[in-house]
Amino acid sequence: MIAIRGDRLLDDLRTLARFGGLSPGVDRIAFSETDLVARRWLVDKLAAAGLEAGLDRVGNVLGRDPAAAKAILIGSHTDTVPRGGWLDGAMGVIFGLEIARAFRESGTSGPVGIDVASFQDEEGTYLPFLGSRSFCGTLRDGEIAAARAEDGATLTAALAPLADAPAPFRLDPARHVAFLEAHIEQGPRLEASGKKIGVVTGITGIRRFRVTATGAANHAGTTPMAMRRDAGAALVRIAAWIGEAFPGFAAAETVWNIGAMAFRPGAANVVPGEAEMAVEIRDLDVALLDRMEQALAERVAAENRGGVAVAMVRPTVVAPTPMDPSIVAALSAAAEAQGHAPVLLPSGAGHDAMELGRVLPAGMLFVPSIGGISHHVSENTADADIVLGCQVLADAIFRIMQKMS
Template identity: 45%
Template sequence: MPLDTGRFLADLDTARRIGTYRTGVHRPTFSAEDMESRRWLAGRMAEAGLEATIDGIGNVFGRHPGPGPHLLAGSHIETQNHAGWLDGVLGVIGALELARAGLPVDVCAYADEEAHWGDFIGSRSLIGAFSDADIDAARNRHTGEPLRPKLEEVGLAGRPRITIDPTRYKGALEMHIEQGTQLENAGLRIGVVTGIVGIRQFRIIVTGQQDHTGGTTMRERKDAGLTAVRLLGMIDQEFPRVCAERSVWTTGRVALEPNAPMIIPGRAELVFSFRDLSSEVMDRMEDCLRRVVQESNRRERCPAVIEEIGRSEAALSDPAILAAFEGAAEALCPGAWQAMPSGAIHDSQILARVLPVGMLFVPSIGGISHHWAEDTKREDLVLGMAVLAEAARRLLA
């Protein structure tokens, strides 16, 4: 059956109205608005002839009842706080439209990709990598509320959790907004994702001496905040010598104690991360980071210690899926697409542990995402849908 792009856009608009915030959406995981959107989606899946289930961790899964071979397609439906209307849900409604067009596709909205309650709890659960002990340990990152009572509150406690059988699928597809400016700046309309970057995250603790800002001379001071600032300056100076063209790094947290205007900071905590598609490049960056901390300790009065607190490996796109996306893009928008890595992380990175995966990007206006002003031209949404469907047909042929 042909695609119905009007229906595809109408469903995106309907989802946008569940939790509307300005021109975006506020639909954090397991909020009332999020649960409403999951029930709405399950209804749309059932109308499409899929066997629809909301499982015990919140995944909304629509199983195609017909013969294979099958594809798995989807993304997430919850949002960051006060954020955009397309991040995640585009891939879910795109996957649903594949099924409505008659393709043998299982559709899934993977729960909590936005990490309100943990790291990829939905997709990890689907591949059997999120245990009951993980549920007990999970907390809301904003409030500290435990996950298990929340599941009971929203009516998910006691429901079985779905685990996928990898032998059912030829691969997993995910359409997403770019969340960057590469496509727009190049005047292109489609990005074929070559892989999803890995991330390494570290906590750096600088210890000084808390003291009075007036009575302590500059010669005597052990200012942890000042040492932390200089250390970050050294990182920013040294990383360009070892990074690759698309490497990025971020200090996402700087916390001073006691963080008072009349007290010299006695402690500084930094949370620092970097991303790249190449493990070799990230090894160089990690070695550089550790050498910078070592050099800081040689120079400074306040010692610093470094601890790794998170690591995810890069996931390369499957060659057959990559070829299908490239062929579809060239057929439908010749010369208006490019191959590119994903600098953001996605559920496909988790699914890649057990399935071949591939992703497709459409442009983000101004590169804006995780903000209510996030948007994409409607003609680019329609083109992305068409490329996704053509690639799926090629893979299933």
């Protein structure tokens, strides 16, 4: 097996956290000055580890093993949400750096090497998964030109400082045999169970719905209840039905959410004439998602009564991405060999492995998030859990390589 150096791993993670560091937390938004400086720092670190490293014109960093014709790609992202944490994404990238160094220092050689990537804008400041989708060649015509941040800044302008960088790096099907991503869990399950390693079985699919109701605004004090065309009441009834009915459809890992609801004109003394809400469902099972969507559509249709028109559209559909069973097995065996029975669980959050997993065998490893907190300055994981996670990932990669030899 390959021994990683935990002290060096933690030093690099803490150095990376200084780029945009908030003490605690990190603010390293995609394409910001701190983001680009951090990416150039990473290029230097990868080069020092013996990889051919560069930054492309969409902001992706890639380090390639120059001695290998085939490679396992390890990666994640180093951009953050505003006032985010120091480990989200960054940990997976630095795991790749440390594992590449450890393999080189061990003198281990074979037909398969280690490549390392930091994909740009996973967090979606301008375009979610920009870097991994660019790398996989799945960006659609016009997406970059149309992409904007919440403040109206264009992705085209954000890319301008990289105009002289190399053309976008691309996944090489003849070279890249698998993708592995390590990540903090961003949830409470590992910590609650006392387990140190999570092995991801798949990344859930997402269905998002916009439900709208149109009635008639009127004086709330003078309009009899039986004569109201109350758009707000229609959506409240649907929301209550979701809470009562969805558990009957759901599997153990299904989650759903009503994340936004608005009434217009929005006054205590006015019957709502218009209302809308956002509903989301996540699960690995497409058939289950279909059943829940159909049930919701039928319930929405049933509310078209009493002079209120209710409609539903589905603006977002993300297909589930199962992880490769052989990689799941290798990660699980590596965790067991370290004395830690893993938790097998889906990822309810999207990751770069979702995009890579559509075109390559992929796997993900989780380490515990203290308090289940992420996307926040207090995001943290115990040092010992970080080091263990990196060693388990290195051991799993060694197992995968042995099977390929």
